[in-house]
Amino acid sequence: MKKYLPVMLDLGGRRVVVVGGGAVAERKTGPLLEAEAExxxxxxxxxxxxxxxxxxGRLTWMNAEYAGGELAGAFLVYAASNQPEVNEAVAGEARKLGIPVNVASHAEAGNFITPGVLRRGRLTVAVSTSGAGPGIAAKITDQLAGVLGAEYxxxxxxxxxxxxxxxxxEPSAEVRSRLLRRLGSxxxxxxxxxxxxIEWTPGVIEAWIAAERER
Structure with a gap:
């Protein structure tokens, strides 16, 4: 079984090319726009x-069939057309350019896959079955949504x-470390x-830090 490395990418302002304009491309594009990719x-x-x-104006549309040569300068590429041969060609060009590519019709042809994602503000949970089944990953993600509620x-x-x-x-690294441990408890x-x-006011925060500092 292939082992994937989970990472969190900052795509803000990065050019990401999606080849395809159907339902699969739409699913791929939503999280990219949320991450403020170009x-x-x-x-x-x-x-x-x-x-x-x-x-x-949230994305740029090139109204044309993929013909090759359009991927230069991309940070990521998604081959998400409904034509496997086009997706394979996109993957081949991306590999030649050294650009990470996701291939919707044949995951093994690319070098990264997209997990199911659950977001709760700052919390991001990614679920992957390493290609065993996107539907199952979505089901597990839904189950986690019931465990990790909106309060997070x-x-x-x-x-x-x-x-x-x-x-x-707190200037002292030792005291800071102790305060942070207490915060977690x-x-x-x-x-x-x-x-x-009850929301902590600046005065309450200051008093808590002062009290914990003396422990």
Missing amino acids: VVIISPSLTDMLAAHAAA EPYLDFLHRMRSEIKRR LDVLNEMRQGTF
């Missing part, structure tokens, strides 16, 4: 959703805010689940 779609036709994105978004925002304040206020997540959490 998406270029090569296809003689688009789904209504992709056409709306193009009309709104404000909880992680709280942790981020507190970590920032601790690092800003707070029962804030459960309070948010139960609806009993």
